[in-house]
Amino acid sequence: FPDVKSILVKHLDSAAGPYDINYYTYRALLLPSRRLRKTAEKFAKKFLRRPYLSAHVRRTDFVKHAHPESTPSLSVVAKALTTISEKYRLRSIFVATDATEEERQELRKQNRRIVFFDQDLGHPGENALVEQWIAVFSNYFVGTQKSRFTLNIQEERDLMGIHVDRTWNHFCKDTSTLCPKPNWFKDYFSKCSYRTKMYGKLYESLKNPPESLESPESPKKFDS
Numbered sequence: 001f002p003d004v005k006s007i008l009v010k011h012l013d014s015a016a017g018p019y020d021i022n023y024y025t026y027r028a029l030l031l032p033s034r035r036l037r038k039t040a041e042k043f044a045k046k047f048l049r050r051p052y053l054s055a056h057v058r059r060t061d062f063v064k065h066a067h068p069e070s071t072p073s074l075s076v077v078a079k080a081l082t083t084i085s086e087k088y089r090l091r092s093i094f095v096a097t098d099a100t101e102e103e104r105q106e107l108r109k110q111n112r113r114i115v116f117f118d119q120d121l122g123h124p125g126e127n128a129l130v131e132q133w134i135a136v137f138s139n140y141f142v143g144t145q146k147s148r149f150t151l152n153i154q155e156e157r158d159l160m161g162i163h164v165d166r167t168w169n170h171f172c173k174d175t176s177t178l179c180p181k182p183n184w185f186k187d188y189f190s191k192c193s194y195r196t197k198m199y200g201k202l203y204e205s206l207k208n209p210p211e212s213l214e215s216p217e218s219p220k221k222f223d224s
Contacts, residue, residue: 006123032129039121040133044094047115052092053085054138056150057107057171059099070145072171074103078110080142080171080178085113088140096131096149136160142169142178 032040044052055077062071072080081093093114095107108114117131132149135141136156143150150170157167172179 006125008125032133036126036129037133040130041137043117043119043130044134044137047092048094048134049091051088051090051139052094053081053088053090053140053142054094054096054135054153055081055141055171056135056143056147056153057095057097057099058144058147058149059097059103062144062147067146070173072173074099074106075110076174077171078107081114082111084140084142084178085111090140094134094138096128096135096153132156140166140169142171145170145172145179 057074057077058071062068081095084090085093091113093111095114095116097104097116099107104116117127117134119127119130121127121130128149132153133156135153137160141153141157143153154167158164170179
């Protein structure tokens, strides 16, 4: 099939292996291509200033059908991002999202430092992987509850050895703080040596973050 450029394998993440002590050994095999990783790294270097905050803001079917009970409004999201970035003195905010253009503009209106990956790589899967990789290397991450996209980012950050307090964070529906951290992978954490070797100095900068992130506390409360 000389014209085939990509192959979709549904639920490949489920085939990576059982959720046991060896899980991350299997999970480490699911690595985006070098081309996509480089695209993400170039984008972050050009449009984001370190230290930066990243977030996954799931919209579309999560809002009204799939998980309306745990998906926050854009106002709650914007206030949370502002609070976290100010508390930890994060200079840029990257948002990976499936939001409509109108929703993106609404978020930007509430915080002008928000940056989206607006490039079209010709395949939605490639765009998604680039967004995930930009979020993986952020100094602080917050995601959407019950989202596989969010979980992929958190797993990669675990593989990199990035602190759980800067990784396992989720938006809440209406509350004034971020939701409690889940702990279902905590006992299985093991640093992936070839990931850390691959990224060297960048990994060390995340492992030993700026002073403002050395001892993360619970983010300040904000009005919903």
